[in-house]
Amino acid sequence: MPVLPRAILFDLDDTLIRAYAQPDEAWTRLLQMFADPLGAHDAASIEGVRRAIMDEARAFWSEAKTAAKWRLDIPGARRLSVRRGLARFGRPDDALADRIADAFTELRRQEYRLYPDAHATVDALRDAGVKLALVTNGAGATQRDKIKRFDLAHRFDHIQIEGEFGQGKPEPAVYRHALETLGVAASDAWMVGDNYEWEVVAPQKLGLCGIWYDPLGMGIPAHATARPSRIIRRLGELVE
Ligand SMILES: [Mg+2]
Known part of the structure; x- marks a missing residue:
């Protein structure tokens, strides 16, 4: 197992499940x-x-x-x-x-499909003692449906949905609240997801490591000024 942080915040759509890509x-x-x-x-x-x-x-x-x-x-x-x-x-x-x-x-x-290594990766991180949050934008009912359908609820210590919390990424309060709930400092946490602004730029401003998930190998957007801490093409790379 590689060196891991105390907590990881995961995005849902097009990160754990393939939802809107292509x-x-x-x-x-x-x-x-x-x-x-x-x-x-x-x-x-x-x-x-x-x-x-x-x-x-x-x-x-x-x-x-x-x-x-x-x-x-x-x-x-x-x-x-x-x-x-x-x-x-x-x-x-x-x-x-x-x-x-x-x-x-x-x-x-x-x-919608779960990425094939999503459950195994999340479970391995949990077994390694990493605290896990699911931090997703969107409506409460829509996102809860996906969480139930793909058997994700019990895998996370904290689930935070924009429609329920009242604010969405990239608002700083979103990341701060998730970290507070987990009891972990930003410097001890990663945010993993496919949206460059929400999962790299905004969390890195707060001191988290932004891990950009790029399953299709699109490469860093041309206009990007921030650089992710790391780029992964498969979720499983997190635990290899
Ligand atoms: Mg996403």
């Missing part, structure tokens, strides 16, 4: 099912709708205040982005947009 492929697949109502009968048309929706979604989530509010209602946010996407594509139809958005929400929910 949306392009999922959108293409979903939109093909709506080819008739969309009037999009060839690959280029489907690609046009997909681009319009994803461009609108990117614009939507790039605004920090909007994002902080709407990540507590992802299905609602998705409806808005798809409505705007269809309008941009020249096929405005809010009812159809809502059906497509809801179908995508359900498709992604069905396709």
